[in-house]
Amino acid sequence: MHSLWRTLDRGTLRDIALVCLADAMVGAAFGAISVSGGLPPWVPVVMSLVVFAGGAQFAAVGVVLSGGAPIAAVAAGLVLNARLLPFGFAIGDVLGGRWWTRLTGAHLMTDEAVAFVLRDGDPHRRHAAFWACGLGLFVSWNAAVVLGALAGRGIGDTGALGLDAAFPAVLLALVLPSLAEGNVRNPALLGAVVAVAATPFLPAGLPVLLALTGLVLAIRAPAPLPDREVR
Amino acid sequence: MPLLAVVALAAGTYAFRLAGPVLRHRLRLPGRLRHLLSVAATVLLIALVATSALTEGHGFAGWARPAGVLVAGILTLRKAPFPLIVVLAAATTAVLRLLGVP
Numbered sequence: 104m105h106s107l108w109r110t111l112d113r114g115t116l117r118d119i120a121l122v123c124l125a126d127a128m129v130g131a132a133f134g135a136i137s138v139s140g141g142l143p144p145w146v147p148v149v150m151s152l153v154v155f156a157g158g159a160q161f162a163a164v165g166v167v168l169s170g171g172a173p174i175a176a177v178a179a180g181l182v183l184n185a186r187l188l189p190f191g192f193a194i195g196d197v198l199g200g201r202w203w204t205r206l207t208g209a210h211l212m213t214d215e216a217v218a219f220v221l222r223d224g225d226p227h228r229r230h231a232a233f234w235a236c237g238l239g240l241f242v243s244w245n246a247a248v249v250l251g252a253l254a255g256r257g258i259g260d261t262g263a264l265g266l267d268a269a270f271p272a273v274l275l276a277l278v279l280p281s282l283a284e285g286n287v288r289n290p291a292l293l294g295a296v297v298a299v300a301a302t303p304f305l306p307a308g309l310p311v312l313l314a315l316t317g318l319v320l321a322i323r324a325p326a327p328l329p330d331r332e333v334r
Numbered sequence: 335m336p337l338l339a340v341v342a343l344a345a346g347t348y349a350f351r352l353a354g355p356v357l358r359h360r361l362r363l364p365g366r367l368r369h370l371l372s373v374a375a376t377v378l379l380i381a382l383v384a385t386s387a388l389t390e391g392h393g394f395a396g397w398a399r400p401a402g403v404l405v406a407g408i409l410t411l412r413k414a415p416f417p418l419i420v421v422l423a424a425a426t427t428a429v430l431r432l433l434g435v436p
Contacts, residue, residue: 117416121417121420146340150343153344154340154344159343164335176343177346181343181347184346187350187351188353191352191353191354192353192371193374194372195355195356206352209348209352214379221376262431263432264424265398270386271399271403271406272403272406272423278379287376287377291380291381294381295381295384296384298384299385303392311381311385314378315374321373
């Protein structure tokens with residue numbers, strides 16, 4: 104782990120720090136919204152520690168605060184988090200081979216960390232970026248949720264600051280360069296259209312999963328670097 | 335929200351996260367499928383960008399947020415520094431809202 108900071112260049116560390124800052128503001132809003140909605144402060148705090156997935160946390164608390172059953176809150180959160188399953192298969196190698204790095208690293212897997220990993224092709228830098236982003240986000244997100252829960256009604260209007268645009272903007276800035284390949288771009292564009300078109304009709308989370316239908320364009324096209332395994 | 339619901343959500347989420355890192359070594363996925371999985375990750379992230387930029391609940395999110403995300407996209411293509419991209423995206427959305435754009 105000591106080589107982690109030397110492996111990453113200053114630019115990447117700065118980008119990760121900025122993502123942590125942006126997510127911390129969203130985390131503070133999550134804590135504040137949960138508490139001012141009437142939940143006891145331990146709910147957002149414990150949930151952030153053990154679930155550690157912003158979208159699912161907002162969805163679950165939103166269901167409960169609007170009078171929904173806890174089981175509906177769990178279902179909404181789990182549907183949103185189902186995308187973590189393919190993420191794990193795609194970038195699972197960056198967690199390392201030891202059982203305890205896999206157990207802890209898995210919990211740190213977020214959209215942002217996956218996007219940082221996909222940005223780089225070098226295995227050492229992918230590994231370092233994942234852990235730096237994962238640990239940084241875990242600390243900043245949870246600290247911010249505690250502060251937000253304590254502040255309660257004081258904060259909460261992230262809309263006026265445009266912070267709801269920050270999350271898609273961060274992901275777009277990280278992922279857009281990988282769309283230069285037509286092999287990736289066409290499935291991604293088709294998937295995005297399908298997901299947006301399905302949003303009015305399906306529960307939250309499912310439209311994003313439905314975007315995987317865009318992969319039909321990747322199956323037909325030949326792989327750019329055919330790395331066949333010797334059997 | 336009962337503790338049991340929080341624990342259930344946490345356990346299910348952790349299972350989704352852990353399945354890939356643990357199983358990918360045992361399944362010995364062919365190269366073709368591994369390539370497809372990395373494309374799938376990008377497809378999911380772009381879909382997440384599109385839905386979180388354009389929609390709120392089951393409807394349109396209003397113009398302010400997608401305008402901010404569009405600014406982020408243009409700045410990324412022009413290779414602007416990452417902090418500038420994120421700050422200007424949020425600022426665009428905030429200023430539009432200040433001007434009364436939903």
